[in-house]
Amino acid sequence: MWKEEDDKLKKNFRFRDFKEAFLFMSEVAKTVDEMDHHPWWSNVYNQVTFELTTHDAGDKVSDKDKKLASAIDTIAEKYR
Structure with missing residues (x-):
């Protein structure tokens, strides 16, 4: 949560090993772009x-952060 x-x-997020964590990060990188x-x-291993905040909103949490958090959770589900 x-x-x-x-x-x-x-x-x-915790994964089985570094390789799995890196695969997850690679998928997230595509989404954030x-x-x-x-x-x-x-x-780390x-x-x-993650720490999400929106610079354009005065470094506060915005809808952009909530949408990204949801997308990250969706990607993470593939690894469970």
Whole structure:
């Protein structure tokens, strides 16, 4: 579940291994480019962490962030 904190939507995803986490990130990269809404994210081994916020909205959570969060969740479901 995404958590709204510090004017950001945050979520951590855990995968079986680094390769699976990287495949997930590659799919997400295509989506964020299509949406033209790029997140802050990090990857350490099998974990990928996101923080979503919209610069144009004063670095607050916007509908763009919520739509991206939903798209990320849809991609993550493929790996469960």
